[in-house]
Amino acid sequence: MRVMTGLIFCLFLSLVSKAEQQVTPAMMSPLAVKSMLFDVTNVEDKFMIAVGERGHILRAENLEDWQQMPVPTQTTLTAVTFVNSLLGWAVGHDGLILHSSDGGFTWQIQQFLPHQQKPLLDVAFINEQEGVALGAYGLFFRTLDGGLTWQQEFHTSLLSQDDLDYLAELKQEDEQTYLDERASILPHFNRIFLDGRTTYLVGEVGLIAKSNDFGKNWQRFDDIYHGSFFDVARTQQGNLLTVGLRGNSFRSLTNGSPWQKSETSVTTLLNSIVLATETQLFLLGNNGVLLESNDDGSTYTKHLQNDGKALLAGTVFNQQLVVASEVGIKVLQVIN
Numbered sequence: 001m002r003v004m005t006g007l008i009f010c011l012f013l014s015l016v017s018k019a020e021q022q023v024t025p026a027m028m029s030p031l032a033v034k035s036m037l038f039d040v041t042n043v044e045d046k047f048m049i050a051v052g053e054r055g056h057i058l059r060a061e062n063l064e065d066w067q068q069m070p071v072p073t074q075t076t077l078t079a080v081t082f083v084n085s086l087l088g089w090a091v092g093h094d095g096l097i098l099h100s101s102d103g104g105f106t107w108q109i110q111q112f113l114p115h116q117q118k119p120l121l122d123v124a125f126i127n128e129q130e131g132v133a134l135g136a137y138g139l140f141f142r143t144l145d146g147g148l149t150w151q152q153e154f155h156t157s158l159l160s161q162d163d164l165d166y167l168a169e170l171k172q173e174d175e176q177t178y179l180d181e182r183a184s185i186l187p188h189f190n191r192i193f194l195d196g197r198t199t200y201l202v203g204e205v206g207l208i209a210k211s212n213d214f215g216k217n218w219q220r221f222d223d224i225y226h227g228s229f230f231d232v233a234r235t236q237q238g239n240l241l242t243v244g245l246r247g248n249s250f251r252s253l254t255n256g257s258p259w260q261k262s263e264t265s266v267t268t269l270l271n272s273i274v275l276a277t278e279t280q281l282f283l284l285g286n287n288g289v290l291l292e293s294n295d296d297g298s299t300y301t302k303h304l305q306n307d308g309k310a311l312l313a314g315t316v317f318n319q320q321l322v323v324a325s326e327v328g329i330k331v332l333q334v335i336n
Contacts (some may be wrong), residue, residue, distance in 0.1 A: 026055030026071040033058055033066045037324035042315040043082045049104045050324050051077035051090050059104045063318055063331050071098070071107050076119070078135075083125045089147060091120035091133045099147050110147040124192045124199075132215050134201075138186020142215070154182050157218050158189075158201075158209055193232045202229035202242055210256060224250060224259045233273040235281060237296045243270035243283055251297045264291055264300050274314040276321060276335050284311035284323060292334065303334065 029035075037052035050058040055071040057080075071077075077092035082104075090098040095113030097120065100106060111133075118136045125131035133141045133150070138158070141150040156167060163185055171178040187204035192215070199211040201218065208221040208229060227245035235241050240252040242259075247266040250259040264270070264283070270291075272284040283291040288305030305311070309326040316322070316335065323330040 024074050026074050028068055032056045032068040034328035036326050037328055038077065039079045039313045040315050040322055040324040041080050041082060042317050044085050046085055048315065048317055048322060049080050049088065050329060051080045052324065057090065057107060063320055066329060069105060069107065072109055078119060079122045081123050081125060083128055087128055089123050089125065089131065091123045093119040095120055095139065097133055097147060097150065111150050121190055122192050124194055126194065126214055130214065132192065134189040134192060136188045137184055138189060140189065155218055156182065158207060158220055159186060190228065190230045191232060195234050200232045202232045204228045208242060208256065221256050230271050231273045233275065235296050236275060236278050239296060241273055241297045243273060245269055249283065249297060262297055262299065265302055271311065272313045274316065274321065276316050280336055282314065282321060284314050286310040
């Protein structure tokens, strides 16, 4: 699933023709498996799907044979999810949402908003019909019909109190200016995590929030760090773990209050959390950083990849750690 790293942001600002992206399918290339990939997911232990730059979508039923799938756009893709072995969604830059109904072999555009010039960074579904897609500058879309239609929502409850006061004052003065400002003042939403009946969200400027109704209403936690968070998960022992900028890793034994900082011995951006076994978890970071913990995220052992390339997302497949990275798919032999 899925992050607003500096790498993604640079791509977001690249001078690629929006018109060309609209009409040009992704190029089929044998080197796609070595291109920058931002997310990878294990679909019911049957196959994996990875997504990345230039609209690349790759599919594999084992660890070696990755096949590029046809995609109707060259827009960069940032995250992918499946609710079963057939139905999947991928999101990307320019508000793009793609849908597959055949296990990732073919994809169709459900939404594309190049005029907004804002990337979606994550997507989640609680069933075949209800899903949300979210991203930079507070982008948040919801579907109740499997993606046939998507409705935008503005969750101002996720703003700081100072920003809420500012918007309230602006609304009294100028309604149109208020609407324009509301569309840009929200922080980046980097990752959404479904945890039973609770949904967690992390993002820019220390944002950590939870919802008990799949994101219709949010409760923002007190700030514990003013930098961005890029992933959140519940560990094998039932505790919450979140990671972000400058090697920051925090865990909570009480569902979000309080949080305790764990020492990682790195200052690089941490992109993703991967739960590998009953006791082993990994943090994936920029600069080839791979952190391993066997004590529920309390302490970490550092493993540096020789090429120093960013590790952006990962999953476990056939008892191996499969990583979407700056240089494509990597299979790392690190699981006990």
